C-alpha cells in the first residue's frame with residue numbers, strides 16, 4: 001500500500017484500540033483518497049481524527065486544491081484546525097469520497113451509525129459521495145447488526161414529534177429511549193436542532209435492516225435513521241494485533257480480507273503527488 005523505500009513517519013506510540021483506529025484510518029485513506037480527488041467528505045467519531053491526520057500527510061500541494069465537507073461540528077473543527085479548506089454539501093452535492101466512522105458493520109456492509117448523533121448529515125454525505133468508506137476498530141466488525149451495538153437504532157426526530165415517534169416505535173416492537181445529555185440536563189440536541197431516540201429491536205427484526213429502515217423512515221416526525229443499508233462500499237477495521245481487516249464491495253458480494261499487514265510509519269503514496 002505504501003512504498004517501503006520512503007522515510008518513515010515519526011508517530012506517537014499508541015496502544016490497543018487507538019492504534020487499531022489509526023491503522024484502519026490510514027489504510028482507508030491510502031486506498032481511497034486519490035491525489036486527483038477534489039471534494040472529500042469527512043465523517044464523525046473517534047477514528048476520524050486519524051483520517052484527517054493521514055490526509056494532511058498527503059501534503060500541502062495535493063490538499064491545496066481540495067475542499068473538505070464535514071458531517072457536523074466535530075469534523076468541521078478537525079478540518080479547520082488541520083488548515084484544510086472547508087466546503088459544504090450545498091456547494092458540493094457530488095463528493096469524490098467520504099470516509100466516516102461506524103458503530104457496527106455486518107458482513108454485508110450494512111452499518112449502524114449515529115452513536116454521536118450525526119447520522120442525518122452523515123447519510124447525506126454518504127449518498128452524495130461516489131465512494132463511501134467506513135473506518136473503525138475491531139469491536140465494530142460484526143456479522144449481524146445489533147449484536148455488538150445493543151443500545152438500539154439511532155433515530156433523529158423533530159423535537160415536537162418525539163413522544164409520538166416513541167409510541168410508534170413501541171408499537172413496532174422496539175424499546176425506544178430518548179437519548180439524554182451527559183453533562184447537560186435534558187435530551188441530546190443534534191447539530192440540526194433535533195432529538196435522538198435509541199430504539200433496540202429483536203435480533204429477528206434487526207436481521208432485516210432494509211425493511212426496518214423503511215418502516216421507521218415512514219414515521220412522521222423522523223428525520224433520519226442510523227441504519228445505513230446498501231451505501232457502504234468498503235470498511236476498514238484495525239485489529240488488536242496491528243493488522244487490519246477489510247470488507248470491500250465487489251459487485252453484489254463482499255470480499256473480506258483478514259490479517260492484512262499495514263505499516264502506519266510509511267508515508268502515503270499520494271504525498272508525492
Ligand SMILES: O=C[C@H](O)[C@H](O)[C@H](O)COP(=O)(O)O
Pocket residue numbers: 043044045046047048100101102103112113114115116117118119122
Ligand atoms: O453519529 C456518529 C457517527 O455515526 C460515528 O461515526 C459513530 O458513532 C462512531 O463513533 P465512534 O468512532 O466515536 O465510536
